[in-house]
Amino acid sequence: MKAKPVTYKGINFRSTLEVKHYINMTEVFGWEVEYEPTIEGLRGWLPDFLIKGCQRDILVEVKPIRCLEEWENHPDYGKVINSGILNTNTLYDFLVLGANSFLIHSTPDTHDKDTVIGYYSDIGEKRYYRESDDDGFIEPLEVRLKKDPPTFIFEDAELTYCSKNERVGFSVIMGNWYDRINKENYHKPYNQFAYRREELEELKFKWNQIQSKYQWQPTR
Numbered sequence: 001m002k003a004k005p006v007t008y009k010g011i012n013f014r015s016t017l018e019v020k021h022y023i024n025m026t027e028v029f030g031w032e033v034e035y036e037p038t039i040e041g042l043r044g045w046l047p048d049f050l051i052k053g054c055q056r057d058i059l060v061e062v063k064p065i066r067c068l069e070e071w072e073n074h075p076d077y078g079k080v081i082n083s084g085i086l087n088t089n090t091l092y093d094f095l096v097l098g099a100n101s102f103l104i105h106s107t108p109d110t111h112d113k114d115t116v117i118g119y120y121s122d123i124g125e126k127r128y129y130r131e132s133d134d135d136g137f138i139e140p141l142e143v144r145l146k147k148d149p150p151t152f153i154f155e156d157a158e159l160t161y162c163s164k165n166e167r168v169g170f171s172v173i174m175g176n177w178y179d180r181i182n183k184e185n186y187h188k189p190y191n192q193f194a195y196r197r198e199e200l201e202e203l204k205f206k207w208n209q210i211q212s213k214y215q216w217q218p219t220r
Helices: 016-028 067-072 077-081 125-134 143-146 195-214
Strands: 006-008 012-015 032-036 049-051 058-062 093-097 116-121 154-163 167-171
Touching: 006 016, 012 016, 016 032, 016 049, 016 058, 077 116, 116 167, 154 195
Parallel strands: 058 093
Antiparallel strands: 006 012, 032 049, 049 058, 093 116, 116 154, 154 167
16 A cells, blocks of 8 residues: 655654654654654665664664564665665664564564564664774774674564653663663663553553554545
8 A cells, every 4th residue: 555645743754654653652652753864974765763862863764564574575674774874974773663563573582572662773882882992903993894894683672661751762682671762771681671561551552542543544
């Protein structure tokens, strides 16, 4: 089905799926989100969103996928990989969101398979360590990055909860489960801020409300 443009709060979204995720991220999750950010250095790809992260900002792509395999086989996968995101002046991480608020977990290492909201790659962190570790290197940074470039490795992004600001975040197995959204949780292991099970159904209910508002309606 062809994407249907939607205007919400003065923003012209290219599809109903985009506006659903925008409402979910900003009004349900309480995240700071920018639509279609201008990122210097990218070629042939315009991110759907930028999420303000507690360590690095996160570029987001929205696709009607339900599992990691569908994303890795999507025609736009190569467009993102080859966009220059690995070489931008500012360090970014990357998150892909799918057809629903929760997606199929991709690995047995996933802590809670019911809380996977997307698939995440901390490419900014990989670049950070390559660029900051200068001890013992004679070659310039550009040469080191060319020989050992950061790569896309996707992990399940699982919801977390920050009791201090009463806001959800997300974590991945990389980086010892550190929360990527809430700085209050950043240096705590996952089991100290795992998402509260009693509120998970409420989040699903809110997504269904958003889904119902923008679902396809037959022409009468």
